[in-house]
Amino acid sequence: MDKRKQAIIEDLLPLYNEGLLSPETTAWLEEQIQDNQELQKLMDQAMTPLEKDKIESPVQHDKMIITIKRRLALYQLIFIGLSFFLAIQTSMLNESFGFILWYAVLGLLTYLFYKDMKIVFYISFIPIFIWSLGGNIGDFLQGDMGSTVSFGQFFLQSVMGSILVTLIHYLFAFIGSMIGFLYLKIRIGEDK
Structure with missing residues (x-):
């Protein structure tokens, strides 16, 4: 048999096995294989599924996932603790206007870490609200x-006063999170 014809038939075998050939091509392929012993053997090999050896991974996935989750939870607790500390130390309630910068930084870092506006809201809103209301x-x-x-x-x-004070703080955290959002959008645009 012509080597070119044999190469074409070999290329068509996977499509034949999947039933993706047109009826005319299927009939032609079967006709060619019927006349050639070597191609029949090749077709039988192509139809036989390969044996799959089970490969044992040296990595224990469950243990690795648990370790990653614990480490992430630790980082989150540290991050929330620092956020709460900064929130209390630099709030308007301490008669400090450093909160403008620090809440923008808090919003930026929180958004870059979690990529979720709700988390920015919770971290910047809840501590100040509780502290303000508790103080009153x-x-x-x-x-x-x-x-x-x-x-x-x-x-x-x-409650109304605490909400107002908290919204002022959240406004600057929101501005910081929008800066983080825009930074990520620009960075993703550059990667494309």
């Missing part, structure tokens, strides 16, 4: 606020 309630209970207002009215005012 503590002042009320110590009698620093006077007794002209009921606790219910005071609590409602404190």
Whole structure:
């Protein structure tokens, strides 16, 4: 048989096995194979599935995943602890306007680490809200606020004031996270 014809038939065998040839090509291929003993043997080999040896991996995947998750959880706890510490130390409640820079940095780093705006919101909003509300309630209970207002009215005012203070802090964290978002978009655009 012509070597060129044999090469074409060998190239067509995988498509034949998958049933991807047109009916005319299938009929031609079967006709060619029928007349040639060597091609019949090759077709039988192509139809026989290969034996798969099970390869044992030296890597213990379950153990590796657990280790990675623990390490990531540790990093997250450290990151959240530092975020909480910075949030409290540089907040407006300490009469410090350094919060403008640090909350932008906090938003940027949080977004770059988690790539999730909700996490930026939680980390920048919740600590200041709790601290502000707790401070107001503590002042009320110590009698620093006077007794002209009921606790219910005071609590409602404190919640609204705490939300306002917290939103101011979150605004700068949001700006930082948008910088992180834009940085990642530009970086992804450069990689393409």
